[in-house]
Amino acid sequence: MSSTKQDLLQARAPTLPSKTTPEQRYWRSYITPQLIKENHPITSIEFNPTTPNDFAIASATKIQVFSSKTRQVIKTFSRFKDVVYSGNYRYDGKLLVASDASGLVSIYDSYQPRNLLVSLTPSSHPTHVAKFHPTIGNQLITGSDDRMLRVYDISQTSNGPIIQFDNIDHEDYIRSVNFIPGDSNLIVTGCYDGNVRILDIRDPHRVVAKFDQENPVEDILAVSSNTLVSAGGPYVKIWDLNRMSQIHQLNNFNKSTTCLSNTHTNGLMVGSLDSTIKVFDYTSTNWQVQFGWKFGSGVLSCGVSPINQKHFVAGLTSGLISIRTKKTEPKVKQGIKNDVSGGYARMMKGRDYTGExxxxxxxxxxxxxxxxxxxxxxxxxxxxxxxxxxxxxxxxxxxxxxxxxxxxxxxxxxxxxxxxxxx
Structure with missing residues (x-):
């Protein structure tokens, strides 16, 4: 009689636990996620640069300010008639500027939501970006869908913009504007025509440099005075401003990249519509991936607390806000602490005294x-x-x-x- 032959199990050597890097252990310390659901996509996340680093989140027709201590809403700016696209703090944290789809730009006292200080209408088209100058407190720059870039003096807005880049060849919507550290006169713009442009405030009729992203540019970030990062399409490009050329390209995403953020620990955080956020080490030559997260929907905005890196916040296309807080390290004991108070120790000091x-x-x-x-x-x-x-x-x-x-x-x-x- 014949019998079926049983398959032999393949012998496998025991697997060792995978080694984790210090960077992985650091990012895994962001635990206790808090999820908050909004009805519209999260268009902007901005941290207050001063202590205690409260963060403003824009969604629909409001901006909510969350406490860095309790992670709860402590202020709400709701005097908008259309979708808010951006929110930005001044370098001293006292003013908050917001721009919306109606083209309106509003400047508020960041501590008093009802105190509207300045209201501008640079364009009848949606204004997607409005930012304060990083060192000059009274200067504000705006970029709108009319392909115009404007610089305002907020102390005298009745005369219109002090600088207007009207002869610059922006061929599509302006989606991001940033400043280059080390030079207060240089501005970099990201446009849907697929180009990154460097402009000089002192000469608004000339383009200092122009880089080809080959895809609509969603966000730009200067990580140093000579390194510029641009996000657009399924990749991120790194530019050397000294050589005015591309030095690296990150191809770690399946869909369009949407946001860039500095982790303040030698890391670049990139969010994408493929529902991932990845952290790259920009001090290494090959921009190695340090860590990554996977979310339930596309990522539109992200950020990390600038001073103590306490919170990591991500905003999704589904309207979900994910707030992760870094695990606090136990305090190092200075010496050995007694189990009882000093008064009790003094009282019991002579209980075993046997005399002279x-x-x-x-x-x-x-x-x-x-x-x-x-x-x-x-x-x-x-x-x-x-x-x-x-x-x-x-x-x-x-x-x-x-x-x-x-x-x-x-x-x-x-x-x-x-x-x-x-x-």
Whole structure:
């Protein structure tokens, strides 16, 4: 009779646990995610540059400010008639500027949502970006769908923009504007015509440099004075501003990249419509991937707390806000802390004190000292001899003698303490 032959199981060596890098352990410390659902996509996330780094999130016709301590809404800016596209804090954190789909640009007191300070209408087209200058507090730059870039002095807005880049060849909508650190006069723009342009405020009629992204540019970020990053299409390009050429390209995404953010720890955070956010090390030559997250829908905005990197926030196309908080490290103990308070320790300090050399401890029927041991009878005979009495002292009992001696010792200690105090 024939029988079926059983398949032999392939022998496998035991697998070792995968090694984790310090960067992976760092990003995995962002735990306790808090999810908040809004009815519209999250178009902007902006952190206040000053302590305690509260963050403003734009969605639909409002901007909500979340507390960095409680992760709850503490302020709401809702005086908008159309979808809010951007929110940006001034470098001192006192002013908040917002732009919406009606073309309106509003400047608020960041601590008083009802206090509208300045209202501008640079264009009847949607204004997708409005940002304060990083070092000049009264300058504001706006970019609209009319393909115009404008610079305002917020202290005198009645005369219109102080600079208008009207002869620059933007061939499509302006989607992002940023400043290059180290030079307060240079501005970089990202446009839907697929080009990144560097402009000079001192000469608004000339393009300093122009880079080809080959896809509509969604966001731009200068990570240093000579390194520029642009996001557009399914990849991210890195440009060297000294050589005015491309030095690297990141091809780690399946769909269009939408947002860039500096992690403030030598990392570049990139969000994409493929529902992922990845962190790249921009100090390495090949811009190695450090970590990544996967979300339920496309990512439109992201950011990390600038000072202590306490929170990592992501905004999705579904209207979901994900707030992750870094796990706090336990405080290092300075020395060994006592289990009881200092007052209790002082109170119990002398409980085991056995006395000095001349101090006596009475036990049973003997008096014990460090020098001699005398019986009670010997001490009584000496006591009789000292008093010069013969009859009445015989009636003294050993217990009464012990009490008398104890009281004498206490009096001796008190006298010694008073002598030390100089009384």
């Amino acid at each position: 050399e001349e101090d006596h401890i009475i036990e049973s029927s003997k008096i014990i000292t460090n020098k001699t041991n005398k019986s009670v009878n010997e001490l009584m005979s000496s006591y009789k001899k000292y008093l010069g009495a013969s009859g009445s002292i015989d009636d003294i009992k050993p217990n009464d003698l012990k009490q008398e001696i104890s009281q004498c010792l206490k009096a001796k200690e008190i006298c010694g303490m008073l002598e030390l105090l100089g009384v």
